[in-house]
Amino acid sequence: MPIESHTGGFKGFAAFRTYIVWRPIAHLGYFHEEYVKRRKWLDEKNYADLVALCQFLPGPASSQVGIAIGIQRAGLIGGLMAWLGFSLPSAIALMFFAWVLKGLNIQHAGWLQGLMIVAIAVVAQAVWGMASKLATGKTRGTIAVLSAVVTMLVPTSMVQVLIIIVSGLIGWRFFKNDTMQETQQMKLKISRKTGIVFLTLFFAVLFVLPLLRLGIHNQGLAMFDSFYRAGALVFGGGHVVLPLLQQDVVPTGWMTNxxxxxxYGAAQAVPGPLFTFSSYLGFVSALGGIIISALA
Known part of the structure; x- marks a missing residue:
């Protein structure tokens, strides 16, 4: 049953537990296990639709799926609580790393490599569990396998978008007459008008910030503009955003390479979304501090 309005978004903090899981696909697998299979907050098809939508949108896909689940359960407050519960532990941990581990190189630490190997098992379980539900039959399975192979051979954001479009067209052509499994309609506690307002705000900030940056020479504003563009224009996981961030923060003198x-080594060691690497970058920048870290 949906959360009633009087409970607000506090149920969204169930997402807080997700901080113990690593990286986007592992996160999506945990979401599936926790919110589809165990809690039954939404069914298989609705969850698959959410994942497909968030993979198609720019920004961190796993964070967006978590936010969408929070909105579906408890409206905008639920989405905000889900985002905080999912991201805050990792952000705090990376700020702590920035404070304690200055000058230390942990990129190739043995214990870090061991944790990354453990994450492979989580990802494999997630892929297998979702494949058995969503890629049934030879045709669907073939589409899924070929999509995975092409994605690994050409790991670019445009190829990912192209795969989604082509796979969708193939599915529309060959499966449009399939009898759809009866599913529960997803009810999002947000109006169309509110959605349009937020979408307008998204583009307004994206175009206004660079103009303000040209007219107002303020490092805090410049940093906010750089990190906003990185989050708004990059498709894929956190690794895709790293080159864009590096170009913005190192040549400008905000920090050394x-x-x-x-x-980055610290971010690999911390569970949660890799996009919270921005909290570390804000903390060690020339301005530094908790406020700048939160701004980043």
Whole structure:
């Protein structure tokens, strides 16, 4: 049953537990296990639709799926609580790393490599569990396998978008007459008008910030503009955003390349979305501090 309005978004903090899981696909697998199979907050088809939508949108896909689940359960407050519960532990941990591990190189630490190997099992379980539900039959299975192979051979954001479009067209052509499994209609506790307002705000900030940056020479504003563009224009997981961030924070003198790489090593060691690497970058930047970290 949906959360009633008087409970607000506090149920969204169930997402807080997700901080113990690693990286986007592992996150999606945990979401599936927790919110589809165990809690039954939404069914298989609705969850698959959410994942497909968030993979198609720019920004961190796993964070967006978590936010969408929070909105589906408890409206905008639920989405906000889900985002905080999912991202805040990792952000705090990376700020702590920035404070404690300055100058240390942990990129190739043995214990870090061991944790990354453990994550492979989580990802494999997630892929297998979702494949058995969503890629049934030879044709669907073939589409899924070929999509995975092409994605690994050509790991670019445009190829990912092209795969989604082509796979969708193939599915529309060959499966449009299939009898759809009866599913529960997803009810999002947000109006169309509110959605349009937020979409307008998204583009307004995206275009206004660079103009303000040209007219107002303020490092805090410049940093906010750089990180907003990185989150708004990049498709794929956190690794895709790293080159864009590096180009913005190192040549500008906000930090050294060694500091950037050390922070990346710390981000690999911390569970949660890799996009919270931005909290580390804000903390070790020339301005530094908790406020700038939160801004980043």
């Amino acid at each position: 060694a500091q950037f790489l050390a922070g």
